[in-house]
Amino acid sequence: MADILIADVENKSAVAIEVKFLSDWDFEDDIMAASRRFECLLADDRISFIHVLLVTQSKLDGARRAKNKEGGNWLKLSNVDLKYPIVVLTWEEIAETCEGAEGKLVSDFIYKHRKESRESFRSHARQLLGLP
Numbered sequence: 001m002a003d004i005l006i007a008d009v010e011n012k013s014a015v016a017i018e019v020k021f022l023s024d025w026d027f028e029d030d031i032m033a034a035s036r037r038f039e040c041l042l043a044d045d046r047i048s049f050i051h052v053l054l055v056t057q058s059k060l061d062g063a064r065r066a067k068n069k070e071g072g073n074w075l076k077l078s079n080v081d082l083k084y085p086i087v088v089l090t091w092e093e094i095a096e097t098c099e100g101a102e103g104k105l106v107s108d109f110i111y112k113h114r115k116e117s118r119e120s121f122r123s124h125a126r127q128l129l130g131l132p
Contacts, residue, residue, distance in 0.1 A: 001037050013048040014041055020055045021091065022118040025063070027076040035082055042083050049084045053077075056114050057090045 002016035016038060018030040030053060041049055063074040077086070091114055095107040113121055126132070 002034060011048075012044075012046055015050045015052060017052040017054055020053070020059065021114070022116075022121055024059060025053060025055050025073065027073040027080075031077065031080065031086065038084070050087060051082070051084055052087045052089055054089050054091065054094075057092045058114075060088065060090055 003019040004017040005014065006017070007014040016034065018025070018034055020030070031051070034051065038049065038051070041047055063072065063077075066072045067074040067078070069075065077088075080086070091110050095110040098104065098107040116124075
């Protein structure tokens with residue numbers, strides 16, 4: 001249904017998070033296709049629902065710079081009319097809210113890895129797992 005789905009059944013609320021870290025986001029795939037998957041949640045109008053797009057600041061800035069480009073992601077996102085709110089959140093915003101020693105680890109991880117390529121990230125993960 002989403003990369004991350006957080007549901008609170010007792011309070012009838014859900015948050016669906018589309019996560020983009022090393023790849024670009026695409027309006028059709030990450031917003032509209034996801035929206036169709038959420039229809040079962042939205043069938044019950046008593047459910048409180050939010051859709052979050054989690055991206056890097058650089059990917060968000062790139063989309064905003066192309067805001068007037070016909071067919072651009074930001075233009076589509078700005079004009080979409082869905083039955084629920086969409087929140088755009090950046091990894092950097094998460095990193096900035098991390099506190100304490102554990103928070104510093106998370107923040108450092110985010111800042112370090114947002115600059116790496118997908119292949120270097122995968123290579124590092126394979127190395128940590130002892131895979132060839």
